[in-house]
Amino acid sequence: MTKLIVGNWKMNKTSTEAAQLVQELSKIPSGVSVAICPPFTALDRCAQLLKGTPIALGAQNVYCQEKGAFTGEIAPDMLTDLGIRYVIIGHSERRSLFFETDELVNQKVKLAQQHQLIPIICVGESLEEREQNQTLMVIERQVTTALKDVTNANLVIAYEPIWAIGTGKTATPEIAQEVHHVIRQLLSKHFNDNTIHILYGGSMKPSNAAALLAQPDITGGLIGGASLVADDFLEIIRQAA
């Protein structure tokens, strides 16, 4: 299965800086799918620059309503109008800092799909949940609730253990694979489809990407910090190709 590598730039890069980074991302090898998710304010400019390149564009969030009095939010058709293909939904930072619930994630997933956006649904346990042996229960709840009444398998799941995000601590390939395997089983049961991407996220970098991507149920990566450095991101892409 062709691997999918997605860069999540979070709240980094002005529009001008984003344009510079996009220009440094030329020479993407074939045999791998690549997307970047810059901040909203850089999406239009990046969309222009990425025309005709193999790099797809994603947004980092979307609201669960079509339009209206929702100050500060972004509607799905504002994204599709720019040619955006993916949208990250339920990132752990949105869950913890902005109180997004599994139910809100589910509403966003359904609306995004109605607008032909491909949701990248993030799930992952906290350190406390892992230490209390609740990891698989938490993942099952997050995946199951996110997919309630979802019949369209055109989506991506990202397993991002919260304790590994931005901390430099990576899940070992074995720990990640164990959770990915459970997610694969949940997806097979729900959609009867074994081709849905399940990305690993959490301090993935050139030095650990190959081992993680070699696991049977890890079909790509969601990359935060390392996607802000063109050489590092390109090296991860090469390892996935």
Ligand code: PEP
């Ligand atoms: C992320 O937040 O999606 C992420 C994986 O971040 P990092 O690679 O910096 O841990």
